[in-house]
Amino acid sequence: MLDIQKIRADFPILDEKINGKDLVYFDNAATTQKPLPVLNALANYYGHYNANIHRGIHHLAEKATSAFEASRKTIQKFLNARYTEEIIFTYGTTDGINLVAQTYGRAFLKEGDEIIISAMEHHSNIVPWQMLCEQNGCVLKVIPVNDDGELILEAYEKLLSGKTKFVSVVHVSNALGTINPVKYIIQKAHEVGAKVLIDGAQATSHLTIDVQDLDTDFYVFSAHKLYGPTGMGALYGKKELLEAMPPYRGGGEMIKEVTFEKTTYNELPYKFEAGTPNIADVIAVKTAIEYLDELGKENVAAYENELLAYATEQLLKIEGLKIIGQAKDKVSVISFVIEGIHPQDVGVILDQQGIAVRTGHHCTQPLMKRFGIPGTSRASFAVYNTKEEIDKLVLGIEKVKKMVL
Template structure:
């Protein structure tokens, strides 16, 4: 039994009081984006209402206050990931931006024709396309770790792929489509044995799993704020200091420079070398409040409660005739993808929405994974700490209604 007061937590999220088609909102689309607590909403309003100013370049009161709040968020992210140095945290526009930054800087500088990059079958398109683009440009070879029918990576096949040709490995920590938790510490260790660098896509892991980049020995780790109860359009890239120093700038403009003449430009120190232009200041400021909110609840407490939801939902959904859960990995976060015999996932989503229940349908930006599973897509219910057992019961009842209406 959870030690968290879920009813009290729900009061922190005003959107949960919304009515959808006259029904109380049941929000089960947390893998796409989480809802925002009042402390985050208030932080956004407070910034714009009381100290809106551009950062780093001003000496007036508002600029200094905004700069301080902005850098406090960088420190909060450093602690959230247990990075060794504050300057190892590059503020980005999200996970996708972070992956592209690494591909277009480290990849362009250090990878060459014939080098091999390894990803996995479980990847989101954001961790496939940047590497495909790099391979096309540099003549690198993209290799893919297969999965078994449960949605677990086949580590034996991964180990067979590794060689002196392997220069980079980029894998997801948690599958957004299936909820699979990958054994990334082993993946990193094996990659390092052949001298390869590793990036971990932590978009789905950040809200569920305690992350320690030093213990993992990750070379790069990326995540998005909007998956951890924070704002959209903001995320972070962690990179080991020596690697970031060796990488060229990603974008040119203000802030990332030290001195500019028409003849030559010299670049700023870390982390600012990678942060060109006026950043997404308000959303960066607000992410600290999201992290503080998570820390206040305790990540272990959140994970334990979400696991209760996952176990209960798995049991209840498994009893529905004609429903098949897709992805039965040994280690999972609170995500359930499913298909219903004879019913298209989109029809499931539409009819559930009529009942106020929000789920995600389709391929979840994992088309290669869906091809491997030989399905066009799934319906996906993903749970957060503000969800309840009663809401899962509504989902079950809703699915029975779907079957009655369609079959």
């Protein structure tokens, strides 16, 4: 149903040569490439209506403000949030998690309260909660992972208690591709009165997200993981929670009135958006979402699953290669190790062949420790990738083995 060659033509970077070879870009879990409509949206803003937003009354300022707020409306629909003011612009997933930890966490969690995360979290969903625990005296609990790279839900249920006040888990593992049963996790957390944040960094480009159906309290994501620009993301929060939370940063835009005696804060969503925002990138994310919607989320997911199945089958034919993380529900991410070869050597030799993969611990050091490895090589696929490129990866790995072993 998708014309992949036509889609590939929308991504000019795919025409690049790396070490004289055609680029094979399999590092999409780190960041996706950007289609021409997104690049044009950025150039159009800077070339035709560059202005600061909200406070200006001249034509350019009003046009920029309108485009900026149109992106908020697009993200509201993308996540199926109830209100536009439930969408807070951030600098990315990491920024959104820190915002919640340092506003809701510091205001409402106290000494002895328990926070639950999982063993497969990105460092960005570990460190902010560790910092909060140091500040407030909270206790961090961890859901373990089984050998297939799935959360052990029975252990999660045992961790839940009246002391549990917050649960923060990843929707999709960046290191393994595992899709977690977040709706069930949220339901069980709510049964004991805990609030929940879902890290959607890896989920939004692959899965349809409905925050109302999930009933999550907070959801965060980054634009650059779904064909949009870097340095921009969004936090969804239930309106009543956001209204109760104190501001995160102080400055322009997040205020109603400032005197030397007292400052009153702006209404949602602006009380969390201090200073001049990342205007161009906020505007461009609307174009990225529309591009994905035009392709059809279901079509993209089906094609990526086809790539995942093909790559899994082909890679497992390679002697000495082991896939780390074989959950029943996965997105198009494959982490692997090769017996006797360090992942960094894999990455360097593949790069010489024009093949871009990610190597290392993927900002999930505790997860790597769980599997007893220093890291993996990770190939992650997007809608513009092909089976022919996967064949090049297989040949490239065979070349790695010949050169190293």
